[in-house]
Amino acid sequence: MKDQLIELLTVATDTLKDQGVVDVDSIPSIRVERTRDPSHGDLASNVALMLARPAGMSPRKLAQKIVDFLPDVDWLEKTEIAGPGFINFFLKSRLAIDIIGQVLERGETFGCNESGKGVRVLVEFVSANPTGPLHVGHGRGAAYGASLSNLLKANGYSVHSEYYVNDAGRQMDILAVSVWLRYLELAGERLPFPVSGYQGDYIWDIGATLHRQSRDALRYPAETILTDLPADAADGGDGEHYIDALIERCKFLLGIEKYRQVHRQGLTEVTANIARDLREFGVEYDEWLAESSLVENNAIEDAIGQLRQSGDVEERDGALWFKSTGYGDEKDRVVQRDNGLYTYFASDVAYHMNKLERGYDRLINIWGADHHGYIARVKAAMTALGARPEQLEVMLVQFVSLYEGGEQLKMSTRSGNFITLRELRQSTGNDAARFFYVMRRPEQHLDFDIDLAKSQTNKNPVYYIQYAHARVSSVFRQLQERGLHWDMEQGLDALEDLTEEHEQELIKVMGRYTELIVDAGDRHEPYQLTYYLRDLSQILHSYYNAHQFIVDDERLRNARLCLIKASQQIIRNGLNIIGVGAPHVMRRD
RNA sequence: GCGUCCGUAGCUCAGCCGGAUAGAGCAACGGCCUUCUAAGCCGUGGGUCGCAGGUUCGAAUCCUGCCGGGCGUGCCA
Numbered sequence: 027m028k029d030q031l032i033e034l035l036t037v038a039t040d041t042l043k044d045q046g047v048v049d050v051d052s053i054p055s056i057r058v059e060r061t062r063d064p065s066h067g068d069l070a071s072n073v074a075l076m077l078a079r080p081a082g083m084s085p086r087k088l089a090q091k092i093v094d095f096l097p098d099v100d101w102l103e104k105t106e107i108a109g110p111g112f113i114n115f116f117l118k119s120r121l122a123i124d125i126i127g128q129v130l131e132r133g134e135t136f137g138c139n140e141s142g143k144g145v146r147v148l149v150e151f152v153s154a155n156p157t158g159p160l161h162v163g164h165g166r167g168a169a170y171g172a173s174l175s176n177l178l179k180a181n182g183y184s185v186h187s188e189y190y191v192n193d194a195g196r197q198m199d200i201l202a203v204s205v206w207l208r209y210l211e212l213a214g215e216r217l218p219f220p221v222s223g224y225q226g227d228y229i230w231d232i233g234a235t236l237h238r239q240s241r242d243a244l245r246y247p248a249e250t251i252l253t254d255l256p257a258d259a260a261d262g263g264d265g266e267h268y269i270d271a272l273i274e275r276c277k278f279l280l281g282i283e284k285y286r287q288v289h290r291q292g293l294t295e296v297t298a299n300i301a302r303d304l305r306e307f308g309v310e311y312d313e314w315l316a317e318s319s320l321v322e323n324n325a326i327e328d329a330i331g332q333l334r335q336s337g338d339v340e341e342r343d344g345a346l347w348f349k350s351t352g353y354g355d356e357k358d359r360v361v362q363r364d365n366g367l368y369t370y371f372a373s374d375v376a377y378h379m380n381k382l383e384r385g386y387d388r389l390i391n392i393w394g395a396d397h398h399g400y401i402a403r404v405k406a407a408m409t410a411l412g413a414r415p416e417q418l419e420v421m422l423v424q425f426v427s428l429y430e431g432g433e434q435l436k437m438s439t440r441s442g443n444f445i446t447l448r449e450l451r452q453s454t455g456n457d458a459a460r461f462f463y464v465m466r467r468p469e470q471h472l473d474f475d476i477d478l479a480k481s482q483t484n485k486n487p488v489y490y491i492q493y494a495h496a497r498v499s500s501v502f503r504q505l506q507e508r509g510l511h512w513d514m515e516q517g518l519d520a521l522e523d524l525t526e527e528h529e530q531e532l533i534k535v536m537g538r539y540t541e542l543i544v545d546a547g548d549r550h551e552p553y554q555l556t557y558y559l560r561d562l563s564q565i566l567h568s569y570y571n572a573h574q575f576i577v578d579d580e581r582l583r584n585a586r587l588c589l590i591k592a593s594q595q596i597i598r599n600g601l602n603i604i605g606v607g608a609p610h611v612m613r614r615d
Numbered sequence: 616g617c618g619u620c621c622g623u624a625g626c627u628c629a630g631c632c633g634g635a636u637a638g639a640g641c642a643a644c645g646g647c648c649u650u651c652u653a654a655g656c657c658g659u660g661g662g663u664c665g666c667a668g669g670u671u672c673g674a675a676u677c678c679u680g681c682c683g684g685g686c687g688u689g690c691c692a
Contacts, residue, residue, distance in 0.1 A: 063635080072634060078672080085672080109635045110672070155692070197692055266691085345690050356618075356688085363690040370692045398619055399687050424620070425686070466628075469620055471685065473627075485641065489654050497652070504651045549632095557629065560639080571647090571656040612654065 028069065028541070030099075031058045031115060035073055038095040058115075060538065067106060067114035068122075068534070074111040085111025119530075123521045125537045129592035130514065137543045137599050142183035148381055149175045151392035152304070153190040156296045157201045158226055160303050163394060163426045165447040166472060169463035169605065170423055171392045172309040173552035176603040181547040186312050186386070189304075190377060193293050194317040195370060199273045200224065201296070202289040206276055208233030209244060209288075210251075217248040220272060221258055222265040232295045236288065244288065246279050303448055307456055308605040320376050326368050329376040329411070330361055338410045348375070353406035353415075374400075375407040382413050389417055390550070395424045395469075421550055423468045429475045450474075460605045461488040465556045487560055491597060492609050494563035498594035499610035501575050505587070508576065512591070517584030524585055528569035532593055535562050539596050543603075552604055559600045566593050 035056045058071045074089035081088055089107045096105065103116040129136045151171025154164045175187045192198075204223040208230050211217070219225070236244065255271050257263025277285045301314070320326065330346070333339045339348050344364035348371075351358055361372040381389050393400070398420075405415040428445055451459050465487070466472050505512060524533070538558070546554040575586045598608040 057632095059634095061635090062638095066635075070635090075634070075672080112635070157692095192692070195692055343690080347690090360690045365690080367690090369690070373692095395620070395686055397687085402618095422620075422686095427685090470628080471621070475627090486654080487640070490640095493652085493654055497655085501651050508651090553629090557639080564639090567655055568657085570651080571653095574651065576651055612652070 027117070027121075028058045031069055031071070032056050034096050034099065035071055035092065035113075037097055038092045039073065039077070041095045042091055060541075061114065064534075066108060066112070067116040069115045069117070071113050071115075072111075074107075074113060078111065089113050120522070122530075122533050122537055123524070125533060126521055126588050126592045127518050129536065129595050130518075130588060133595060134599060134602075136595060137540050138180045138182070139540055139544060140182040141544045142178060142181040142547065144184075145388060146184045146186070146386045147178060147388040147390060148186045148188060148384070148386040149178070149390045149392070150188045150190055150381075152300075152309075153192070154300065155192045155195075155197050156293055156300060157197050158224060158296060159228060160300055160447040162428060162445050162447055162450050162474060165307070165450060165459065166426050166463045167392050167394065167423050168304055168307060168309045168447070169460050170421070170468055170552065173460075173464050173555075173604045174390070174392070174421075174550055176605070177543065177547045177550075177552055177555075180543050180603060183547075187310070188313045188315055189311050191297060191314055191316045191318075192373075193297075194321050194373070196270075196273075198289060198293060200269055201229075201292045202285065203269065203273050203276045204229050205232045205236065205292045206244065206280075206288050209236045210246075210248070212237045213242055213245045215245065215248045215251075217252060218258065218260070220265065220269050221260050222269040228296070228299070232292055235295065236291055240287070244280060244284055251275060251279065303446075303451075307447065307451060308460065315377075315380075317373055317377070320373065320380060325376040325380055326372050329379045330368075330372060332379070333361075333375070333407070333410055336410060348403075348407065348410070350403050350406035350410075353409045355402040355406045359403050371400075371403060374404060375411075378404060378408055378418070379411050382408070382411065382417075387417070388419065391418065391420045392468075393420055393422055395422045398422050419550075421468055424471045426472045426474050429473060457492070457606045458486055458488050461486075461556060464552045464604050467551065467553055487556070488606060489612070490567075491559045491563045491601065492607070493612050494566045495594055495597045495601070495608045496610055496612045497566070497570055498590045501590065502587075505576055510576065510583075512587045513580075513584045514588060514591075516581060517586075517588035520581035520585040521588065523582050524589055526569075526573060528565060528572055529586075529589060532562075532565050532569060532589060535565060536592060536596055539600075555600050555604055559597060562593060562597060562600075566590065566597075 035058070039056070056071060056073050058069050061067055061070045074085045074092055078085040078088050083091075086107055089111045093105050093107065093113060101118050101121050103118045105116070106114045108114050132138075149171060151174075152160070152164055152167050154160055160168070171187070175185050178185045200222065201224055204220075204225075207217065207219055207223065210233075212230075212233055223229075251272075255275065256267050258268040259265030276288075280288065297314075304311070330339065333348060338352070339346055339361065341347075345360050346362035347358045348361045349358050359371055360369050361375065362368050378389070391404075401420045404420075405418055408418055409415050454462070462474070463472070502512065524530070535558075542554060542558050546552060569590075573586075575583065575590060577583045577586070601608045
């Protein structure tokens with residue numbers, strides 16, 4: 027509708043230009059927007075205000091000329107010139123009413139469109155190191171990434187969602203050694219636990235599995251293990267050095283096969299736990315891509331080799347540097363350390379090269395805000411590898427702060443002192459958690475008040491919206507109980523009877539839905555949906571309170587049923603995108 | 616220091632690709648259940664849009680500079 031109006035306005039301004047009434051070189055791109063105030067019509071344009079200065083004419087006078095040259099169309103009720111020179115458009119109400127039939131006809135697919143047709147996009151999100159359970163921060167990335175993927179799919183994009191499993195680095199060795207130490211304790215050895223090891227209870231669980239499966243096969247005396255190790259941080263030493271020494275000792279004693287067994291046990295249990303959490307949270311991936319698979323295929327060597335060929339790396343101080351400053355980064359980055367090991371960044375370069383090789387038009391990475399320093403270097407690498415930097419869009423999701431009893435909780439994965447996503451889901455429910463996570467713009471900090479989230483009682487916007495949905499189902503149950511049935515055809519035929527203010531408002535807001543999906547998708551802003559759904563639910567609740575739907579007048583009754591059924595469908599479609607259930611019954615605990 | 620995100624009602628936040636009187640929820644106060652679920656509805660009060668300049672017919676919105684807060688600034692991952 028907007029587009030059609032823009033076309034009309036373009037015709038009008040072009041005519042003015044051709045006739046020399048308006049003497050301007052270029053007409054700025056014309057914009058038409060929905061009005062906030064109904065007295066300003068349905069849509070409005072500020073062309074006249076934009077054009078007034080170059081045309082040397084007063085805005086209102088120019089607006090009048092534009093209106094005079096507007097082609098006639100049957101769907102426009104009237105136009106008005108208002109304020110400083112806005113042109114307000116009033117649409118024929120018949121047009122707005124058509125939305126009801128469209129929603130009922132398309133059902134689940136209403137709102138889906140082809141604005142992203144033919145574009146292949148890879149959305150990578152969460153990708154937390156498989157060293158422990160997901161915490162509440164990961165939950166935000168998960169909810170955001172899943173909602174964004176759904177939104178893009180609704181806009182016709184071909185979406186591939188992916189979790190990158192960092193299963194090849196030092197952190198995994200720390201996990202393995204942590205598991206082994208817990209296993210040894212369970213086997214009866216007494217030895218200190220490293221300060222830099224993973225402290226969480228889940229490590230005990232994995233150690234227990236190992237003990238059950240292998241009995242004493244992986245056991246060595248504590249003295250053998252601890253001989254000649256440097257001091258841990260607890261004894262005035264360096265915790266990082268200590269754990270590295272412990273890793274070496276572990277690998278030496280166990281040998282490659284048994285070490286791999288411990289390593290694999292830790293990885294598979296933690297990864298399975300993460301996958302289960304995400305699945306239960308309604309977050310599904312098309313692919314779980316392991317860093318180790320890139321290592322096995324020599325992807326890192328290949329990527330670095332390609333950079334070497336293009337002259338983008340050089341040796342310095344015994345290390346290999348990627349000259350990212352040549353691509354706008356603030357400093358060069360090491361890809362291979364002086365000890366011969368590749369850096370985390372090197373594997374990221376390989377991973378992004380891999381993404382490009384798979385032929386995606388756009389790559390969307392959802393990262394925690396603490397990774398923002400990485401954007402420049404990854405884009406630099408992509409450019410060096412021959413991609414356009416705009417192909418990669420990094421969405422930074424700001425931190426989630428937890429509050430309990432008015433105090434902010436400090437969290438650390440290492441110490442095991444954190445609230446897990448699972449704990450949060452269990453206390454608030456998946457629906458509330460999904461909704462709250464996407465309610466804010468991603469670049470906005472999220473204060474999560476645990477007490478409030480745990481309080482089961484009320485005030486939750488998600489319940490408000492779900493209740494609106496359930497109420498409609500309830501009306502249809504009532505209808506059946508009274509021995510009546512909904513005649514959709516008759517209702518659609520009687521839509522002109524929907525003249526009440528609430529009804530008009532509801533129709534108007536429904537008409538915005540598809541545009542909202544397109545805009546929210548383009549701007550990667552699923553949160554817009556939460557505000558929209560609240561608005562729509564608000565009107566539906568008001569309407570419910572103000573009017574009876576099951577009335578004696580059969581035509582009016584069926585028309586109203588069409589209206590609320592269509593509203594319900596939109597609520598369901600919207601909730602579906604943000605991963606929240608649309609219940610037919612609301613129950614109190 | 617530099618980079619980046621943020622600063623709008625008592626609280627949490629929309630609005631920010633310039634537009635018409637700045638919005639919502641919560642909290643506060645007052646009403647509405649013999650009518651399709653009161654997890655609801657109706658109403659009232661509440662704002663120097665961090666501060667100061669600039670651009671513009673027009674600035675919460677764009678630019679500059681301050682002030683305040685978060686995060687980052689590893690041959691860690």
